[in-house]
Amino acid sequence: MTVTNPYLRSLAIARLFALLAVLAGCAAAPDAGRAVAERHCASCHAFPEPELLPKVVWEQSVLPAMGAFADIYKDRSGEYKMLPEHLSHLRDTIIAPLRISISLADWKAIEAFYLRHSPDRLAIPADAAATPAKAFSSVLPAKRAPSFTACVYFDEQERLLFQSDVHSRLLRIFDPVLQQTDSLKDCTVVDVAPLGGGRFLITNIGTINPGGRTRNGSVETIQVKGGRIVARELLQDGLYRPVQALRVPEGLVVCEFGFMEGALTLFTPQGKTTLAAMPGAIRVYAEPPGKDSATSLIAMFAQGRETIVRFTGDGTGRFRQEAVLDFPPAYGSSYFQPADMDGDGKSDIVYTCGDNADQSPVFKPYHGVYIFRNTGRGYEQVYFQHLDGCYKAVPADLNGDGRKDLGVISFFADFEKRPAKAFVYLLQQSKWQFNMQTDPAAPLGRWVCMDVKDVNGDGRPDVIVGNMAAKPGNHTELMRRWLQGPEFIVRENHY
Numbered sequence: 001m002t003v004t005n006p007y008l009r010s011l012a013i014a015r016l017f018a019l020l021a022v023l024a025g026c027a028a029a030p031d032a033g034r035a036v037a038e039r040h041c042a043s044c045h046a047f048p049e050p051e052l053l054p055k056v057v058w059e060q061s062v063l064p065a066m067g068a069f070a071d072i073y074k075d076r077s078g079e080y081k082m083l084p085e086h087l088s089h090l091r092d093t094i095i096a097p098l099r100i101s102i103s104l105a106d107w108k109a110i111e112a113f114y115l116r117h118s119p120d121r122l123a124i125p126a127d128a129a130a131t132p133a134k135a136f137s138s139v140l141p142a143k144r145a146p147s148f149t150a151c152v153y154f155d156e157q158e159r160l161l162f163q164s165d166v167h168s169r170l171l172r173i174f175d176p177v178l179q180q181t182d183s184l185k186d187c188t189v190v191d192v193a194p195l196g197g198g199r200f201l202i203t204n205i206g207t208i209n210p211g212g213r214t215r216n217g218s219v220e221t222i223q224v225k226g227g228r229i230v231a232r233e234l235l236q237d238g239l240y241r242p243v244q245a246l247r248v249p250e251g252l253v254v255c256e257f258g259f260m261e262g263a264l265t266l267f268t269p270q271g272k273t274t275l276a277a278m279p280g281a282i283r284v285y286a287e288p289p290g291k292d293s294a295t296s297l298i299a300m301f302a303q304g305r306e307t308i309v310r311f312t313g314d315g316t317g318r319f320r321q322e323a324v325l326d327f328p329p330a331y332g333s334s335y336f337q338p339a340d341m342d343g344d345g346k347s348d349i350v351y352t353c354g355d356n357a358d359q360s361p362v363f364k365p366y367h368g369v370y371i372f373r374n375t376g377r378g379y380e381q382v383y384f385q386h387l388d389g390c391y392k393a394v395p396a397d398l399n400g401d402g403r404k405d406l407g408v409i410s411f412f413a414d415f416e417k418r419p420a421k422a423f424v425y426l427l428q429q430s431k432w433q434f435n436m437q438t439d440p441a442a443p444l445g446r447w448v449c450m451d452v453k454d455v456n457g458d459g460r461p462d463v464i465v466g467n468m469a470a471k472p473g474n475h476t477e478l479m480r481r482w483l484q485g486p487e488f489i490v491r492e493n494h495y
Contacts, residue, residue, distance in 0.1 A: 033113025036106050041066075044100075045305040046326040050117035053330055053360050058114045061359045069095055070102040080107055094212065094260055124365050125386045127418055133425055133437035135399070136463065139455075139490040141178040144168075147445060147487045149466030150208070153192040154453040155200070160227065161455065162200075163466065163488050164189035166208055173227060176455055178490065181227030191244045198224045203245045203254075210241070210259040217242040219254060236267055246284050248295050250317055255281035255299070264299050268317065275311055275319055279303045285338055287347070298324065302333040302355065325349070325372060325379060332356055332367065334411075339395035341404045342431055346374040354390035356412035369393045369408055369426065382432045387421055388414045396452040396461040399495040403428040407463045409447040415478055423447055423465060439463075445485040446470060446478075460493040 038047055053062060064074055071083040071091065082104050083090070091099075102110075141163075148167035154160070161174040164187075171184040171192075184202075191203040199221055206216035217239035223231035235245075240258040247253075251268035253275070262279030265272060280303025287296040287310075294313040301307050306327040311319040327333055332355030338347035349372040356367070368390050371383035389412020398405040406426040413422035423442035426434040445467030455462040467489075469482035 031113060031116070033109045033116070036109045037113050040100075040102055040106065040110065046307075046328045048328040048330055050114045051119060052328055052364075052366070053118060054121050054362060055115055055118040056120075057360045057362060058118050063111055063114065065359050067107060068092060069098060069100050070107065071099065072102065072104065072107050080104065080111065098260055122362065122365055124363055124388075128386065128421070128436055130420070130424065130436040130438045133439050135495045136439060136441075136491040136493055138441055139178060139492055140486045141174065141180075141488065144172075144487065146483045147467040147469045147485055149449065149468055149487050150188065150190050150205075151192060152449050152451050152464045152466040152488050154451050154455055154464055155194055156453050157194065157196075158198055158224065159457075160224065161464070161490075162189075162192045164192075165487065171202065173224065173229070175227055176457065182224075182229050184222065184229060184232075190242075193245065193247075195221065195247060200224065201245050201247060203242050205241050205243060205257075206239070207241060212259070213240065213261065215240045217256070219245040219252065243282055244284060246286060246297075248286055248297070250295060250313070253284055253297065255284055257282055257303070259303075262303070264301075264311075266317075266319075270317075273317065275299075276301070276309065276321065278305060280306070282333070283336060287338070295319075298338060300333060300336045300351075304329060306331055306333040306353075308336060308349065308351070325351070327353065330360055330364070332358075332364075334390065335392040337393070337395060339404060341371055341395060341428070342373065343403075344374075346376065348372060348374045349379055350393050350395055350406065352390040352393050352408070354388065354410055354412055356389050361412075363388050363414055367412075369406060371432065373432075383434070385426060385434065385436070387424070388412065388418060391448065392450050393426070394450055394452045398425060398452075398461060398463075398493060399427055400460065406434070407450060407452050409450050409465060411446060411448050411468070415475065419443055439491065441465075441489055441491060443481075444489065446482045455490050456492055458493075460495060462493050463491040465489055465491070 072080050075081050145168045150166045151164035153162045159176050163172045166188045169186050171187055171189045172180055173182045174180050187204045189202055190205045193201040195201055202220050204218045207214045215238045218237040220234045222229050240256045242254050243257045244255040254265045256262045258279040263277050264275040264281040280301040282300055282302040284297055284299040287298055294315040297311040299309055308324040310322045310324050313319050331353040333353045334355045336351045339350055341348045351370045354367040368387040369385045372379035373382045387410050389410045391409050391411040393406045393408045395404045405428050408424050410422045420438040420442050423439040425437045428434050447465040448468035449466040451464045452461050467485055471479045
């Protein structure tokens with residue numbers, strides 16, 4: 001793999017010097033803690049190097065959280081202890097079924113390894129050069145409620161825009177000039193997909209916040225005529241926080257993101273097949289069928305084991321798995337999309353990481369947008385742009401020069417120091433070379449979702465972004481501004 005992320009490049013150089021020191025006979029004995037950490041920590045996900053997080057985060061947050069899975073806790077003195085059997089009733093009931101076995105001696109070796117080799121702080125790259133975008137103007141809907149948008153989707157064939165408001169538990173439907181035509185009540189929709197002929201696949205996550213094992217998500221279809229919903233059909237319910245559904249020839253594929261549990265699941269007339277029994281299934285695409293016309297899927301998992309996996313069908317409903325890309329759990333994988341970014345006829349992978357809500361909410365030098373080129377034999381990294389808390393990057397030719405660009409949003413941006421970088425465009429000037437433009441609308445909201453489609457019918461892709469006014473720490477002024485801001489914006493493209 002070609003390493004273009006400057007943070008990872010410097011890490012690779014550091015390792016090279018360490019290797020040379022060993023060969024020269026002047027290095028200390030190998031750290032036994034690494035072998036123990038690799039044995040345990042790489043058994044569930046890509047091995048997290050100590051350099052990925054600052055020492056205080058390992059010590060106070062990540063290690064205690066991971067120790068709980070092995071019944072290991074810190075006592076009042078700060079020393080790790082094994083939970084006595086007579087106190088087993090104190091286990092967290094959510095993680096108890098996922099218990100792992102690590103001896104206390106091994107755990108202390110792991111702790112010592114991470115605290116010995118982790119940095120005091122992470123080196124964040126310098127602010128990337130950017131210019132303000134001047135080719136976009138805003139079209140705003142009428143303000144209806146506090147801004148808690150979870151999904152925006154525009155259908156170019158039916159000329160309809162969908163917006164999910166999880167505060168009011170509504171899915172609203174708009175025409176291209178943003179006049180509301182209908183709504184669906186009592187739902188927490190996080191994905192809308194077209195089925196053709198005015199039919200749409202609707203994924204309702206149910207419980208938005210993680211925790212527990214509440215299985216109240218569902219997938220249904222709606223039929224829309226003249227902007228009005230005229231029919232509904234429930235396809236599946238009892239789902240564990242589903243975030244996307246995809247219709248394939250075999251049936252219905254559902255990403256059950258879940259929490260501590262989850263799955264990528266295939267529902268057919270014959271029953272239910274679990275393609276991958278792990279949490280964090282966040283996005284799935286159908287790839288062009290092979291010579292045998294069997295279904296091939298590519299999916300990303302973004303919790304615990306952060307990975308992109310290909311599922312190749314054999315035509316009988318069985319699928320073979322192949323890992324495509326793996327990422328350490330600190331990355332916070334947030335989105336991916338196959339797209340031919342260099343015009344060679346092969347689908348590359350656009351990937352973003354920046355989910356920063358869990359155990360390590362610090363700005364990270366490896367958060368941002370990545371492009372992995374399809375070599376025909378695998379994928380190699382050819383591009384990285386650091387963006388704090390990056391959440392989604394959608395490929396489209398924004399400026400009409402024939403090259404794929406990227407519209408990018410960051411839900412966990414550095415709102416104090418780099419607020420303009422929460423909503424940017426990466427315009428491809430030449431192969432794998434991009435210029436950044438900041439969108440002047442960035443401060444108006446906290447953008448969690450995006451679609452790039454031709455809304456006004458002028459042949460140019462417009463950009464739709466949805467505002468989820470979740471509170472960023474103690475920044476009450478930002479929260480107030482976002483709540484009062486637009487629920488979503490259409491940024492009309494004038495290139």
